[in-house]
Amino acid sequence: MAKTTLYQEGSMQMLQEKLLEGTITVKELMEHGNYGIGTGQGINGELIILDGTAYHIPSQSKPTIADPEMTVPFANVHQGDFHFFGTYQDINVSELLRDVKQKIRGGNYFFSVLIKGHFKDVKTRSADGAKKPYPSLSKIAEGQHEFEKEDVDGQFIAYHAPKVFQGVTVAGFHGHFIDDAHDMGGHALSANIDKANVYVQKIDYFEEHLPLDNDDFVKANLEKLDDLNSAIEKAEG
Amino acid sequence: MAKTTLYQEGSMQMLQEKLLEGTITVKELMEHGNYGIGTGQGINGELIILDGTAYHIPSQSKPTIADPEMTVPFANVHQGDFHFFGTYQDINVSELLRDVKQKIRGGNYFFSVLIKGHFKDVKTRSADGAKKPYPSLSKIAEGQHEFEKEDVDGQFIAYHAPKVFQGVTVAGFHGHFIDDAHDMGGHALSANIDKANVYVQKIDYFEEHLPLDNDDFVKANLEKLDDLNSAIEKAEG
Numbered sequence: 098m099a100k101t102t103l104y105q106e107g108s109m110q111m112l113q114e115k116l117l118e119g120t121i122t123v124k125e126l127m128e129h130g131n132y133g134i135g136t137g138q139g140i141n142g143e144l145i146i147l148d149g150t151a152y153h154i155p156s157q158s159k160p161t162i163a164d165p166e167m168t169v170p171f172a173n174v175h176q177g178d179f180h181f182f183g184t185y186q187d188i189n190v191s192e193l194l195r196d197v198k199q200k201i202r203g204g205n206y207f208f209s210v211l212i213k214g215h216f217k218d219v220k221t222r223s224a225d226g227a228k229k230p231y232p233s234l235s236k237i238a239e240g241q242h243e244f245e246k247e248d249v250d251g252q253f254i255a256y257h258a259p260k261v262f263q264g265v266t267v268a269g270f271h272g273h274f275i276d277d278a279h280d281m282g283g284h285a286l287s288a289n290i291d292k293a294n295v296y297v298q299k300i301d302y303f304e305e306h307l308p309l310d311n312d313d314f315v316k317a318n319l320e321k322l323d324d325l326n327s328a329i330e331k332a333e334g
Numbered sequence: 335m336a337k338t339t340l341y342q343e344g345s346m347q348m349l350q351e352k353l354l355e356g357t358i359t360v361k362e363l364m365e366h367g368n369y370g371i372g373t374g375q376g377i378n379g380e381l382i383i384l385d386g387t388a389y390h391i392p393s394q395s396k397p398t399i400a401d402p403e404m405t406v407p408f409a410n411v412h413q414g415d416f417h418f419f420g421t422y423q424d425i426n427v428s429e430l431l432r433d434v435k436q437k438i439r440g441g442n443y444f445f446s447v448l449i450k451g452h453f454k455d456v457k458t459r460s461a462d463g464a465k466k467p468y469p470s471l472s473k474i475a476e477g478q479h480e481f482e483k484e485d486v487d488g489q490f491i492a493y494h495a496p497k498v499f500q501g502v503t504v505a506g507f508h509g510h511f512i513d514d515a516h517d518m519g520g521h522a523l524s525a526n527i528d529k530a531n532v533y534v535q536k537i538d539y540f541e542e543h544l545p546l547d548n549d550d551f552v553k554a555n556l557e558k559l560d561d562l563n564s565a566i567e568k569a570e571g
Contacts, residue, residue, distance in 0.1 A: 206552070260556065307539075
């Protein structure tokens with residue numbers, strides 16, 4: 098297989114520890130890939146990158162093309178080389194992802210799943226961007242906005258990470274959605290597929306950037322890991 | 335600062351789960367850097383890479399130049415661009431590493447420490463290479479060989495990884511030693527410095543390869559993490 102690298106800016110642990118400053122621009126991020134997901138500084142909305150275009154999904158308005166100078170504290174991107182995996186009908190996205198994982202024996206490695214098709218219903222969320230000093234993710238979540246749409250064409254992209262990477266990133270699946278009309282999207286809370294084509298790309302390299310020139314990152318106490326797993330499951334579940 | 339990438343082949347979790355097949359050659363590994371540490375297939379000895387030369391430290395004979403075709407299940411390498419940090423005297427290596435970590439506020443990121451000088455005493459270990467089906471690291475450790483030398487000139491290289499990377503790699507410090515006479519070396523168990531120059535390089539990118547074309551890796555159960563932390567602390571402490 099061709100070499101595929103999943104690039105990651107920052108870590109999930111950093112988000113949990115209120116390190117929400119943007120440390121890379123969208124433009125720089127896209128030098129590492131043309132597909133991906135992320136969030137803006139202070140959890141200012143959600144990002145979804147599809148075929149070289151980055152969309153920003155703010156909490157209070159419709160999706161737009163992301164400003165290339167917008168900064169990002171956390172993102173996953175890769176160079177798309179998806180392979181057609183199959184057509185699925187009448188299935189919940191969580192079940193679909195579990196089915197893909199099982200069929201490709203994907204538990205121990207990173208891979209990306211791209212779903213294009215018609216959804217019966219989709220529920221997403223996006224948060225307002227907080228200002229420094231940044232609050233906790235749970236505080237930010239209190240003010241998040243949820244969007245729902247039925248009978249909608251759209252694209253869903255998810256990354257799978259092995260369990261041992263919990264904290265470094267989100268273990269298991271982490272996915273974002275945008276509808277084809279660019280009317281709604283965000284971090285996917287639930288999605289039911291009517292009929293969709295599914296594409297899979299296995300990933301053999303994981304590359305992470307830690308922002309050593311960010312003083313808040315260097316000075317933070319990231320040595321306490323006790324509640325990290327449950328906090329991430331709560332925030333990203 | 336210039337961009338520095340720490341390349342890693344495989345994971346510590348894989349070693350713990352008896353996935354000891356070499357998945358990269360020494361020659362390929364050195365395309366990712368000219369300094370590093372690692373081990374051979376089946377934990378066949380220890381590797382230390384210094385200024386572009388890879389030394390293999392077998393369990394039953396003296397260090398040699400590593401065969402470029404020798405395969406490696408786990409290694410860390412990077413392109414050396416060390417900066418002189420200071421001269422230390424009469425200090426244990428563990429204390430020295432803690433001092434460096436504290437002074438550079440290095441707890442949250444990767445960095446490498448290179449120590450060149452005169453050691454009062456050094457104790458290292460190296461294991462015999464096991465054959466497939468591979469035994470556990472603790473089983474292999476029962477047959478490991480320990481080497482001790484006093485009043486010795488040599489080089490010690492260590493990597494520091496943040497706590498959240500436990501399992502992905504070894505959290506904290508992980509260091510290998512070789513004496514200048516190439517008489518002994520290996521995974522460092524203890525070392526007391528008489529006088530040595532210390533060089534430090536901060537690392538802002540971490541890149542890991544997972545061997546997706548290795549069937550044993552794909553089929554292994556890497557989802558049980560409960561004892562991983564204590565197992566790694568026991569094996570690498």
